[in-house]
Amino acid sequence: MELVRSSGRTVTEVARELGVSSEDLRGWVKQARVDRGSQTSANCPGRGRRH
Structure with missing residues (x-):
């Protein structure tokens, strides 16, 4: 995934x-x-990963 993002x-x-x-x-x-x-919003109520 990083290759797609960084390679152009x-x-x-x-x-x-x-x-x-x-x-x-x-x-x-x-x-x-x-x-x-x-990962950046995991501590915010109502946000984060769905199970």
Whole structure:
């Protein structure tokens, strides 16, 4: 996921290089963004990870 964020390349380009589907990589990138947001707001009421 970091490679997508830092490289300036598209998800499709990175996925092709890694040998994974672009849809899978997109989902992982999206989840990483959610996780980063959850980590910074975990102490706020009503926010954080869903179970």
